[in-house]
Amino acid sequence: MSTATLTPSPTRAATIGGWPLAFLRGVLATWRRLPLKAKIGITILVLFILVAIFGPALAPYNPNTTTTQSVPEAPNIHHLFGTDSSGGDILSQMLTGTRSTVIVGLVTGVVATILSVLVGIAAGYLGGYADEGLSLFSNIVLVLPVLPLLIVILAYEPHSGSTVTIALLSALGWPWGARVIRAQTMSLRNRDFVLAAREVGEPAWRIIVFELMPNQIGLIAASFVGTVLYAILTSVALAFLGLTNLSVWSLGVILYWAQSGSAVELGAWWWYVFPGMAVAFLGMSLVLINFGLDELSNPRLRASRSMRKLGRRNWRPADPTPVILDYAELNR
Amino acid sequence: MSTASDPTAAALTEVRSTDQLRTGPAGPVLEIRGLDIAYRSDLGDVRAVRGVDLALHPGKVVGLCGESGCGKSTLAYGAVRLLRPPAIVTGGSVVYHGKRLEDRHPGGFDVLAASDAGLKELRWREIAIVFQSAMNSLNPVLRVEDQIMDGIRAHMKMGHEQVHERARELIEMVGIEPERLRAYPHELSGGMRQRVMIAMALSVDPEVVIMDEPTTGLDVIVQKEILREVLELKARLGFSVLFITHDLSLLLEVADQVVVMYAGQVVETAPTIEVRTGGTHPYTRGLLGSFPRLRGPRVQLTGIPGAPPDLRSTAAGCPFQPRCAFARDACATVDMVLAPVAGAAAGHLSACPFVAPGEPLPASAIAINSPTGVGSDPGTEGSELVLSGVDLRKDYGGGRRGVVSAVKGVSLDLHRGRVVALVGESGSGKSTIAKLLAGQERRSGGHILLDGKEIEPSRRGEFRRYKSEVQMVFQDPFASLNPLHTVRYHLQRALSVHSVRTGRKPTVTEIDRLLDQVKLNPVEKFRDAYPHELSGGQRQRVSIARALAAEPRVLLADEPVSMLDVSIRLEILDLIAELRTKFRLAILYITHDIASARYFADEILVMNRGEIVERGPAEALVQNPTHPYTQLLIASSPDPDTFASEVPGQAAMFVRDGLAKEVASE
Numbered sequence: 001m002s003t004a005t006l007t008p009s010p011t012r013a014a015t016i017g018g019w020p021l022a023f024l025r026g027v028l029a030t031w032r033r034l035p036l037k038a039k040i041g042i043t044i045l046v047l048f049i050l051v052a053i054f055g056p057a058l059a060p061y062n063p064n065t066t067t068t069q070s071v072p073e074a075p076n077i078h079h080l081f082g083t084d085s086s087g088g089d090i091l092s093q094m095l096t097g098t099r100s101t102v103i104v105g106l107v108t109g110v111v112a113t114i115l116s117v118l119v120g121i122a123a124g125y126l127g128g129y130a131d132e133g134l135s136l137f138s139n140i141v142l143v144l145p146v147l148p149l150l151i152v153i154l155a156y157e158p159h160s161g162s163t164v165t166i167a168l169l170s171a172l173g174w175p176w177g178a179r180v181i182r183a184q185t186m187s188l189r190n191r192d193f194v195l196a197a198r199e200v201g202e203p204a205w206r207i208i209v210f211e212l213m214p215n216q217i218g219l220i221a222a223s224f225v226g227t228v229l230y231a232i233l234t235s236v237a238l239a240f241l242g243l244t245n246l247s248v249w250s251l252g253v254i255l256y257w258a259q260s261g262s263a264v265e266l267g268a269w270w271w272y273v274f275p276g277m278a279v280a281f282l283g284m285s286l287v288l289i290n291f292g293l294d295e296l297s298n299p300r301l302r303a304s305r306s307m308r309k310l311g312r313r314n315w316r317p318a319d320p321t322p323v324i325l326d327y328a329e330l331n332r
Numbered sequence: 333m334s335t336a337s338d339p340t341a342a343a344l345t346e347v348r349s350t351d352q353l354r355t356g357p358a359g360p361v362l363e364i365r366g367l368d369i370a371y372r373s374d375l376g377d378v379r380a381v382r383g384v385d386l387a388l389h390p391g392k393v394v395g396l397c398g399e400s401g402c403g404k405s406t407l408a409y410g411a412v413r414l415l416r417p418p419a420i421v422t423g424g425s426v427v428y429h430g431k432r433l434e435d436r437h438p439g440g441f442d443v444l445a446a447s448d449a450g451l452k453e454l455r456w457r458e459i460a461i462v463f464q465s466a467m468n469s470l471n472p473v474l475r476v477e478d479q480i481m482d483g484i485r486a487h488m489k490m491g492h493e494q495v496h497e498r499a500r501e502l503i504e505m506v507g508i509e510p511e512r513l514r515a516y517p518h519e520l521s522g523g524m525r526q527r528v529m530i531a532m533a534l535s536v537d538p539e540v541v542i543m544d545e546p547t548t549g550l551d552v553i554v555q556k557e558i559l560r561e562v563l564e565l566k567a568r569l570g571f572s573v574l575f576i577t578h579d580l581s582l583l584l585e586v587a588d589q590v591v592v593m594y595a596g597q598v599v600e601t602a603p604t605i606e607v608r609t610g611g612t613h614p615y616t617r618g619l620l621g622s623f624p625r626l627r628g629p630r631v632q633l634t635g636i637p638g639a640p641p642d643l644r645s646t647a648a649g650c651p652f653q654p655r656c657a658f659a660r661d662a663c664a665t666v667d668m669v670l671a672p673v674a675g676a677a678a679g680h681l682s683a684c685p686f687v688a689p690g691e692p693l694p695a696s697a698i699a700i701n702s703p704t705g706v707g708s709d710p711g712t713e714g715s716e717l718v719l720s721g722v723d724l725r726k727d728y729g730g731g732r733r734g735v736v737s738a739v740k741g742v743s744l745d746l747h748r749g750r751v752v753a754l755v756g757e758s759g760s761g762k763s764t765i766a767k768l769l770a771g772q773e774r775r776s777g778g779h780i781l782l783d784g785k786e787i788e789p790s791r792r793g794e795f796r797r798y799k800s801e802v803q804m805v806f807q808d809p810f811a812s813l814n815p816l817h818t819v820r821y822h823l824q825r826a827l828s829v830h831s832v833r834t835g836r837k838p839t840v841t842e843i844d845r846l847l848d849q850v851k852l853n854p855v856e857k858f859r860d861a862y863p864h865e866l867s868g869g870q871r872q873r874v875s876i877a878r879a880l881a882a883e884p885r886v887l888l889a890d891e892p893v894s895m896l897d898v899s900i901r902l903e904i905l906d907l908i909a910e911l912r913t914k915f916r917l918a919i920l921y922i923t924h925d926i927a928s929a930r931y932f933a934d935e936i937l938v939m940n941r942g943e944i945v946e947r948g949p950a951e952a953l954v955q956n957p958t959h960p961y962t963q964l965l966i967a968s969s970p971d972p973d974t975f976a977s978e979v980p981g982q983a984a985m986f987v988r989d990g991l992a993k994e995v996a997s998e
Contacts, residue, residue: 191811192806192807192808192811192812193811193812193813193814193815195772195806195812196806196812196813196875196878197814197825198772199770199772199799199803199804199806199879200799200825200826200829200878200881200882201795201796201799201800201829201830201882202825202829206825210817211814214814214816215814215815215816315417317416317417319416319417319448320413320414320446320448320451321369321409321410321413321414321415321416321417321419321420321421322417322419322420322421323413323420323421323444323445324420324421324422325421325422325423325444
C-alpha cells in the first residue's frame with residue numbers, strides 16, 4: 001500500500017489560527033468521528049453535568065420548603081414534577097440533588113481509575129513478584145462483597161456524607177480496571193516499540209508514562225466510565241437505604257424520602273419515577289459512551305455490524321463480493 | 333517425474349481414478365478477463381485491480397507476484413468473490429470451465445453472475461484455497477481430524493466411516509503420519525500445519541487450488557519440501573494452481589506461467605523460462621535484480637528504488653514510471669497495454685512498449701552495488717575488536733517441563749567496520765543471541781566483552797552506558813515505532829538520552845542531520861510524520877536513525893529487511909553498508925537468507941539448534957560449504973540462476989533435487 005503519501009494529520013493541519021481555534025477544530029474533528037451511541041451518551045452526560053453546575057441556581061423553589069399540606073401533589077403547572085408529601089418540589093430537589101450524585105460519580109471515577117492505572121501498569125510492566133503481589137491484592141479486593149461491606153461500614157457513621165462514600169467506593173472500585181490494564185500492559189510490554197525504547201536507554205518511568213499509557217488511553221477511558229457508572233449506582237443505592245447524610249439532596253436521597261413517605265402506597269408515582277428516570281438516564285449515557293468507546297477502539301465492531309449500502313442494495317459482511325458492473329450507478 | 337521413488341506414490345495412484353476427464357483439451361479452466369476491483373473509501377475509490385486478464389490452464393501452475401499492495405491477493409479472492417464489501421467488482425468477467433459443471437453450465441460457470449448458492453457449489457468443491465497463515469486458518473480448539481472431516485462433510489454425502497477413511501488418506505497424501513490426525517493445531521510444526529491446510533484444500537478434489545503465499549514464514553528447507561509435494565500431487569491429481577507470492581524467485585522454480593502485477597495491473601506475463609532469462613518489463617527486471625544470488629559469480633544487484641503509487645489516483649500514464657530506470661517522457665501519457673513481446677515465445681506479453689528483452693539497463697540504474705566489493709574479505713587485521721561474546725548460553729524454562737537450551741555456547745567477535753552474518757532458521761537461536769548481546773535478555777552463561785573488558789549489559793547501572801556503544805535495529809519496522817509518536821519524538825528522545833556522552837543536543841538541526849544520514853529527504857517532509865504515514869522502508873530508516881543517535885560502535889541488525897518488500901530490501905542493506913563504512917560500525921547481521929548474507933557480510937556464521945555449525949569468509953563458505961546443514965540450506969534456497977538441465981514442462985526445483993536428497997540422507 002502506498003503509505004508514502006504524507007497526508008497531514010488533523011492536529012497538524014490546524015496549526016494556522018492559533019491554539020484555541022486549533023483545539024476547537026480538533027474537538028470537532030474527534031466529535032465527527034465518534035459513533036452515534038457515543039454522541040448520544042455524551043450529549044446526555046453533558047446535560048447532567050450542566051444541571052449539576054447550574055441546577056441549584058435554577059431550582060424554582062427551595063427544595064427543603066415544607067408546607068402544611070400532608071398529601072403529595074401531582075405534577076401541575078406550579079410543580080412540573082409534583083411535590084412530596086410535605087409539599088417539597090420534586091423538580092427543585094432533583095435540580096439540587098443531581099450535583100451531589102454527579103460529584104460522587106466523577107470523583108470516585110477519577111480516584112479509582114488512578115488507582116487501577118497505577119496498580120495495573122505496575123503489575124503488568126514489572127512482572128515477577130511485584131505482579132504476583134499486586135494481582136493477589138486486587139483479586140482479594142475484587143471478591144469482597146461490596147454492598148454488604150459498605151452497609152456495615154456506613155452504618156457506624158450513618159450520616160457521614162459523600163466524602164466517606166467516595167473514599168469507600170474508590171477503595172473498592174479499582175480492581176476491575178486494574179486487571180484489564182494489567183493484561184493490556186503485559187501484551188504491550190513485549191511489543192517492539194517498548195523494547196526499542198529500552199534499547200534507546202529510556203528509564204522505566206518514561207516508558208510507562210510515554211510509551212505504554214498513551215497506547216491504552218481507550219482502555220483507561222472505558223474503565224473510568226465504567227467506574228463512574230458503578231459509583232453513581234452504588235451511591236444511589238446507599239442513599240436509598242438511608243446510609244448517607246440525608247440533609248444533603250441527591251437523587252438517591254429523594255428516592256429514600258419517597259420510600260419512607262410511602263409514595264407507592266399513596267400512588268404518588270411522580271415522587272419516585274422522575275428521580276428514578278434521572279438515574280437511569282445518567283446510567284444509560286455512561287453505558288452508551290462505553291459502547292461508543294468500544295467501537296472507536298475496535299473498528300471491526302463497526303465494520304461487521306453496519307450493513308453497507310453500495311449501489312442499490314445493502315450488503316452484509318457474509319455476502320459474496322458485490323458485482324456492480326455499472327460504475328456510474330455505483331456513484332449515484 | 334521423480335515421484336517414482338516416493339513411498340506414498342502407490343497410495344496416491346489409487347486416489348481419484350475416476351477423473352479421466354482431466355485429460356481433456358487445453359481450454360483454460362479458469363478465465364479472468366478485464367477484471368476491475370475497487371475498494372470504496374471516503375477518500376476516493378482504491379482501484380486495487382484494473383483490467384486484469386488471466387487464464388489458468390488445466391494442470392498448470394500460474395504464478396502471480398508483485399509487491400505488497402499490488403493487488404495480487406485482491407485479484408485471486410475477488411475472482412471467487414470472497415472479498416467483503418467495501419470491495420466491489422466493477423468490471424470484467426470470470427468464467428470457470430469445470431468438467432463436473434459442464435452439463436449444467438455448458439458455456440462455463442459465470443462466477444460474477446452466480447448466486448450465493450451457486451458460489452457455494454463452486455468454492456472448495458471446485459476452487460479451493462490454501463490460506464497464507466495456517467496458524468490462523470486452523471481452529472485451535474478442534475483436532476486436525478475434525479477440521480478435515482468437517483470440510484468433506486460440507487461438500488460430499490458420505491458415511492462417517494468413509495469420511496474418516498478419506499481424512500486418513502488425505503493426511504497421508506501430504507506426508508503426515510495418520511496418528512497425527514488426533515493432534516491439535518498447536519501441537520504441529522508450522523510446516524505440518526501448512527500441509528494440513530493443503531490436505532483440506534484437496535479434500536473434495538477441486539480442479540483449481542489457489543495458494544496464497546503458502547510457504548511465507550516457513551524456513552527454506554521446509555518450504556522446499558512442501559512445494560515439491562504440491563507439485564507431485566498436482567501431477568498426480570491433475571488440479572491447476574494459482575500461486576500467489578511476493579517472491580519471484582520462488583515462482584521461477586514452481587510456475588509454468590508467471591504473471592507480474594504492479595499497481596493493480598499486469599505488467600508482464602510470460603512462460604517461466606522466458607522470465608528466467610531476464611524478463612522484459614523494467615519492473616520484472618527490477619524484481620529479478622533484487623534477489624541476491626547464491627550460485628555462480630556475484631552479479632550486480634539493482635533493486636527498485638522508491639515506493640508504489642497511490643491506487644486512488646486516476647492519472648494517465650505508466651504507474652511504474654517514477655521508479656523506472658528506462659523512463660522517458662512518453663511514459664507519462666501512454667497507458668499500459670499488454671502487447672506481445674517481439675521475438676519472444678507465444679504467451680509472453682509486456683506492458684512496456686519501449687523496452688525490448690535484453691536491453692541493457694541504463695548506466696544511471698546501477699545505483700546499488702554489491703556493498704562489500706566482490707567476494708573479498710578484508711580480514712580482521714587493522715580493525716580493532718569491539719564486542720565479543722564468549723561461550724554464550726541461554727536456557728529457557730526449568731521446572732516441570734525441563735530446560736530448553738536456545739543457545740548452547742556460541743562465541744563470536746565483532747570488529748569495527750566489519751559485517752558478521754549470523755544465518756539460521758527460525759528457532760535456531762539467532763535472535764536470542766542478538767537479545768543477549770543487546771542486553772535485552774539475561775544470559776544463562778558465558779561472557780560479553782566490550783573492548784576486551786567483561787561487562788554485564790543487563791545490569792541496571794551499566795545498561796545505558798552499554799547502549800551508547802551497542803545499538804539494535806529491530807525486525808519489524810511496523811512494530812518498532814510507537815504509533816502515537818512522531819519521527820521527531822523518537823529521534824529527540826534517542827538524542828537526549830545520550831546527549832551527555834555524544835555532546836549533541838536534541839535540536840532540530842541534529843534531528844535533520846540524522847534523517848539526512850538515513851536518506852530521508854527532504855527532511856521537513858519526514859520530521860513530523862507519524863509512523864502510519866510512512867512506508868515500511870521509511871520506517872526502517874527511522875529505526876536506523878534512532879539507533880545512530882547514540883553514535884554506537886556496534887549495530888545489531890536482527891532481520892532488518894525480512895518484513896520489507898523485495899524491491900526495497902537492497903536499499904536498506906545498502907544504507908547499512910554505507911553507514912558501516914562511514915562510521916566504521918561493527919555490524920552483526922542476523923538473517924535466515926544466506927544469499928543476502930553472501931552479498932552483505934564479510935564473515936558468515938551458520939547456526940543450527942543453538943550452535944554454530946560452520947563459520948568462514950562469506951564467499952568461501954557459500955561456494956564450498958562443508959557442513960551438511962549448510963549444504964542443505966544452500967540447496968533449499970530458491971535461486972533463479974540454476975536451470976542448467978532444464979526439462980520442458982518440469983518444474984525447475986526438481987533439477988537440483990539430486991543434491992538436496994543426498995544431503996538429507998546423510
